[in-house]
Amino acid sequence: MAGKLYMYHPEQQQYVERGYGILKINESHDPSDWNKLQARL
Structure with missing residues (x-):
């Protein structure tokens, strides 16, 4: 899951x-x- 955050800009935004x-x-x-x-989400 963390890896996706670094890879996909829409999620990052x-x-x-x-x-x-x-x-x-x-x-x-x-x-x-x-x-x-994660705890904040």
């Missing part, structure tokens, strides 16, 4: 619009950060 800070996740690639993102 959705997360940016929702204000989840996808760039932060792209910078760190930290599983704990990804889990925090």
